[in-house]
Amino acid sequence: MKLGLQTVCAADLEIDGVVALAKDQGLQGLELATGYPGKVRGEPDGPEWHVDTADLLASAERAALLARDAGLELFSFATRIGAEQTDQFESLCRAAQSIGCPHVRVGPGRYDPELGFWGCMDRVHRDLGAAIEVAGRYGVKPVVELHDHTMADGVLACHEMVKPFSPRQVGIIFDAGNARVHGYQPWPEALDILLPHVTHVHAKDVAWVQEDGRWTSTFCGPGEGLVEWAELIGLLAERGFDGYLTIEDYRGGWCKKNPDWPTERKVREWKSFLEKILADL
Numbered sequence: 001m002k003l004g005l006q007t008v009c010a011a012d013l014e015i016d017g018v019v020a021l022a023k024d025q026g027l028q029g030l031e032l033a034t035g036y037p038g039k040v041r042g043e044p045d046g047p048e049w050h051v052d053t054a055d056l057l058a059s060a061e062r063a064a065l066l067a068r069d070a071g072l073e074l075f076s077f078a079t080r081i082g083a084e085q086t087d088q089f090e091s092l093c094r095a096a097q098s099i100g101c102p103h104v105r106v107g108p109g110r111y112d113p114e115l116g117f118w119g120c121m122d123r124v125h126r127d128l129g130a131a132i133e134v135a136g137r138y139g140v141k142p143v144v145e146l147h148d149h150t151m152a153d154g155v156l157a158c159h160e161m162v163k164p165f166s167p168r169q170v171g172i173i174f175d176a177g178n179a180r181v182h183g184y185q186p187w188p189e190a191l192d193i194l195l196p197h198v199t200h201v202h203a204k205d206v207a208w209v210q211e212d213g214r215w216t217s218t219f220c221g222p223g224e225g226l227v228e229w230a231e232l233i234g235l236l237a238e239r240g241f242d243g244y245l246t247i248e249d250y251r252g253g254w255c256k257k258n259p260d261w262p263t264e265r266k267v268r269e270w271k272s273f274l275e276k277i278l279a280d281l
Contacts, residue, residue: 001233001241001278003271004029006202006248007050008078010263011041011255015050018263019066025267029073031200031246032063032101034092035080040255051077053088056095064099075200075244076103076143076173083108083127083142090134097138103171103199106131106142108151108161124151124161132169143171143199146178154183155190162197172197175248177204180226181217187232191239200244201236203270205229219250221266222273230277237281245274 005027007018015032022030035053038046052059067074077096081088083106092104108124115123131142144152144161152158158172172194179190191198205225206217223229233245247270252261 001236002028002244003274004031004073004075004200004244004246005263005267006031006033006078006246008033008036008255009248009250009266011049012257012259013263015063016066018050019063019070019072021264021267022072023070025264025271027072027247027267027271029075029244029246030067031076031078031105031244032074034060034077036255041257051095053091056091057098060095060099060101064101074099074101076105077101079105081106083124083131083144086130086134089131089142090137093135093138093140096140101140103141103143104135105145105173107147108144110150120151121160125164128161128165128170132165136169141169141171141199143173145173145202146175146182146194148178148182153178155179155185155193157183158197159193162194167196170197171199173200173202174198175202175204176227176229176232177202177206177217177219177225177248181206181208187228187235191235195236195239195241198241198243200246201241202248203229203245203274204248204250221249221251222270229273230280233274233277234281247271247274 005022010018032051034051035048037048096104112120135142146152146158152161162170205220205227207220207225208215209218249266252258
């Protein structure tokens, strides 16, 4: 397995800093934040980061040049685009093709009580089918993240979502932290169900906390939360997964420039943690 960084969690760095950090820490690849507005990281008038859709091709090619010079693979765009946004998705696929990036993340949309679960899933199948057709023109693949508050908010929901499609047509980003608290299936079962579609795995951990009398999840460090990492990584290895374990750590706040939680610190901790598990396989 290879180690990468999902750069949405690297809000304190510009693209040159992200590449330099990944190279310095010995990572192999990047899942690039694409089209995230500056206001998300506290810059209301700031540009999108780390790939700017306002100047998409030039921004993507600059990132690719920096990555190539550092010996890094750009293996996915992490976008905010929904599968129904066909024109924007096509532009992203065109840019991905131009830099040799094989995957473009799309969102499956949210639950709509007026449609109900099955009506929403029918909508997702139509939108994903259209996205698959667009992506095929450019030799790239749409990928959907197992993510809360979407129609892919658990293992079985993801299975229902990709059921009409082959793994060649659409992929799943297996977010271990999300999978542990949203629609949880024991890891052997989860991999039985989804592994053929899994393109990469998000290395993120979470824990339950009580706030204002209600239980919610919070981000935590490697080995400090609910994910049984040694078991999960061992199962992935046994089943032949050789893709990316992609660091995604939002300690200090989602997309926040928090000086107490620089990306360098989080990457260093996760890399050390994951390498110890991989060494024991």
